[in-house]
Amino acid sequence: MYVSLRDRPAGPDSRAAVPAGRIGATVVLLGLVSMFTDVSSEMVAAVLPLYLTAHVGLGIVAYGFMDGLYQGVSALVRIAGGYAGDRGGRPKWVAVAGYSLSAASRLAMLPVQGMVAITAVITADRLGKGLRTAPRDALIAAAAPPHRLGRAFGVHRALDTAGAVAGPLLAFALLAAVPGGYGSVFTVSFAFAVIGVAVLVLFVPDRRSAPAAQRLRPAGLVRELTGRRLRRPLLVAGLLGVLTVGDGFLYLVLQQRDAVGAGFFPLLYVATNAVYLCLAVPLGRLADRVGRARVLVAGHVALLVAYLVAAGVPGVAAAFVVPALLGAFYAATDGVLAALVSRLVAPSARGSGIAAAQTVVALARFASSVGFGSLWLVAGPQAAVVVMAALLAVALPVAARLVRDVDRQSVAQPRDDAAVPA
Template sequence: MYVTVRDRPGGAASAGGRVATTVLLLGTVSLLTDVSSEMVASVLPLYLTAVVGLSPVAYGFLDGIYQGVSAFLRIAGGYAGDRAGYPKWVAVLGYGTSAVSRIVMPAATGFGAITAVVTADRLGKGLRTAPRDALIAEASDPAALGRAFGVHRALDTIGAALGPLVAFALLAAVPGGYDSIFVVSFAFAVAGLAVLVLFVPNLRTAAGTARVGLRRVAREVGGRRLRRPLVAAGLLGLVTVGDGFLYLALQDRDDFAGRWFPLLYVGTNVAYLALAVPLGRLADRLGRARVLVAGHGALLACYCLAALPAGGAGLTLVVLLLLGVFYAATDGVLPALVSRLVPDGTRGTGIASAQTVVALARFASSLMFGVLWGVTGPTTALMLFAVALALVAPLAWRLLR
């Protein structure tokens, strides 16, 4: 038995300033799923380096997988949703795969096993992301896509903020109890999957009616309107350092960051939560490209502050705030920008293409940063990436403009 909800983009709800019901339901799914994923993500860098004993290069490899392996299924997930015309069930498969990886995690003790579990989790994310975003775009007023994606990302970020808090509480109650984190994480993932299956409407997209073919997909994705934004997104992704590395750099410098490591994710996510909707609206009004590039300016400031030789609680909080600004200005804005550059029939694949480029670029970035950290140390590595980002951002702006 399924609960059916009908959304009418651009209708009365949009006129009244509210987002579609489907967006809120998908936001709830993402909230529960992010509680699950961020419980694990918030302890993984410290667990792998301090408990398992991985080197910065080895952690860079795993962080690269975490950042980039989902790229291998993003386009496949987007195309499958476009081709069938019912993206929901492709998203269900992706969320289900990630949920299963949570319950397998306690049995993964070696580097190879941990790599396999992280890979499965990220492949599930890659499969679900584009179909989910295509549902959001399908259910929303085209003039308010930035707001719709901002609301979804805000709900997603509530979960991302709660996840580290739950993990921190569990570790406080059971020191070293990582198995309990994995089991509770699985329970939240199953709850999110249940909301998706039972309550999210199985919207038929325009893509399904058009029966999109591979040749048309290749033509649209490789077309001139999308090519330049994809190049810009890839260049920016190459100079984006993963959160885990930034937090490890803060921990390397500060006792404060080391004592409260899982809660660093909370600080970033609270800032993201507060700013996702306002910056989404700002992107709708001023231009999504402007906000996207400005968000990378906040990331540049993060690099510079994290590279300082001394910090303290105040400076750490500023870094977390700026990192939240970066995500609020980019995470929902990029799919909103891309979704208006391709026809409705290839929307999911177009969004997936941009996300794939970013994921692959960040995979390479994590590997490069891990090697630089191992050779030069965190401070020099951060400053080199700061210089690279300062050079790339103006070029990306020209491409996007």
């Protein structure tokens, strides 16, 4: 990847200081913030399914609720975070608040035991994530040239995912050294979260997102989020999101089938994130060339294959193939969706537009987790995965048709010079 060591000038959407083929240094700094934060969050995520089901003793339906909470509660504040960054013109400090809240929740995991207390801590963590994500992605979109957005988000997600690879490895090492030592995992996780906040506060430039006259007002927010350009992408994001089974569920399916032992459970997350790390930049560049909507839909084809392998491939082979397919899925969808949406709204509404897409995905995945947990209880794990695979296979052609013209719209009618009226 090519990285400019100079930041952009003070203009809200100027990219003159970023040479063609390069991305801004701000993108890399934000990637480092996400890297340290993901070391922290993935340490917790890697042990959470076993911690909740084996240590705390939650049943599979209760775990489905908690997994849905982990996926979906951030939706409550995503649009608020995006709008706060757009309206105040200082998205960095909205992101700082979100990262700080998540960091505090890591330490709060130490004393909690009951379901109510754990729910409160997970809610705080996810609210922090919801608050920070859209302002951070808006900073990335503002720092990178329009035709390099896929690459810029790919670079950020690659650094982010490097932390996601290291986090489960650290959790695995800590649990190997101290069996059942979940407290050690939570303590080290907190330390990495604090480092991430420090990098954001000290090194990421505090750039205003737009001149005061162009900042987003409530009426403009409503027009942008309900406009024709966003309708189909948001519909597709929701349709595919509600058919996305959480990683933890798929990994528990593999464990139920004796494809992986409990001691190696965190390594499934490592494998997924390692593949994501390798593919994030290449697939981001591919999305810039062939169309971000096309790559987004293709990523869900990889997810469909992952379902089929998890449900039907015997032995340890599934433990290698499923994480690899999930890594490809995330590389083709996560940053690509943000890059796609960022070009469908005005710069003064960029954070809010990205937040709207993320909110739809988060709510859809919350519904998916709760529904899949119930389906598991009724039909069993393998049958539940097969049902989701069948539904996704039906939804994919519909999604492809809905977004077939979206890429042309975003390229043919760029919005960087548009302001949203009050």
